[in-house]
Structure formats: structure tokens, C-alpha cells
Amino acid sequence: MLSCKDVTEKASDYLDHKLPLRTRLGMRLHLFMCVRCRQYLHQLHTTVRTLSLLGERRQASEQEIESTLETLRHKDKQQP
Numbered sequence: 001m002l003s004c005k006d007v008t009e010k011a012s013d014y015l016d017h018k019l020p021l022r023t024r025l026g027m028r029l030h031l032f033m034c035v036r037c038r039q040y041l042h043q044l045h046t047t048v049r050t051l052s053l054l055g056e057r058r059q060a061s062e063q064e065i066e067s068t069l070e071t072l073r074h075k076d077k078q079q080p
């Protein structure tokens with residue numbers, strides 16, 4: 001059976017679905033019995049999700065800036 005150390009080391013890969021089936025099942029079994037690792041994984045999951053949402057938002061605003069700049073460039077060209 002996996003130890004708490006194993007679970008914390010593999011937590012990121014587990015959330016990314018990168019672990020082989022056998023290891024995943026071991027993780028699930030451990031998480032079923034160990035409340036600390038469950039909490040750890042939950043926090044990690046929340047952190048990863050928040051960071052990815054922030055990343056998406058930043059990317060969107062960069063796209064908005066680019067499209068706004070593009071619109072301004074076109075307006076410049078249209079003026080006599």
C-alpha cells in the first residue's frame with residue numbers, strides 16, 4: 001500500500017491523470033482511508049484550478065488588448 005509520502009509525491013500526476021491504473025487504484029484506496037491526504041489533494045486540486053482560471057483570464061485580456069490594438073491600427077489607416 002502507498003504511504004502518505006508516496007501520495008503527496010504522486011498527487012500532481014494523479015490530478016493530471018498521468019498515473020498508471022495500478023497506481024491510481026492504490027491512490028484511491030489510500031485516499032479512501034486517509035483524511036489528511038484527502039485534504040491535501042483537495043487543496044492541491046483547488047490551487048491548480050484557481051491558477052488555471054487566472055491564467056485563462058490573463059490570456060483572454062491579452063487577446064482583447066491585441067484585438068483592440070488591431071482595431072486602432074485599422075482606424076489609423078482609414079483616416080486620410
Ligand SMILES: [Zn+2]
Nearest residue numbers: 003004034037
Ligand atoms: Zn495519507
